[in-house]
Amino acid sequence: MTYEYWIDQHQLKHKKIIEKLHFLSDNEIIEYFDFNNMVKNEIDFCPLYKENKKCHDVEKLNCYLCACPLFRLSAIKSSCAINSRFGGEFKTDDGFVHQDCTNCHIPHKISYVRKNFSKDWGEIMKFVKLV
């Protein structure tokens, strides 16, 4: 699965949930994307939900962003726009250098979600795909 395909598919999933929650306030929508609530009510949103497993060891993990608006994707590598000290990188056999966000919790914290909130997930992620 390519990064681009994942981004496009995730945007569709996210949009479907936002449309369903049209009667909620922004804060209520953010709370709805709390990991524990999503596991109960949106099992298909993330493959880890079936195992009740978190992608990052964050106590109050928020799944609203899932990806990171600071992630940058080019033809030869992925990287972090702020060179987060929690980030890293690894290389695959095809020579592509991947940004490793395993140890970075920045986009999974509710405070960060609130600061970058938009009901349009694609708008939040608009700088990810470098043209």
Ligand code: SF4
């Ligand atoms: S999750 Fe962290 S390391 Fe990854 S792109 Fe975002 S800020 Fe950078």
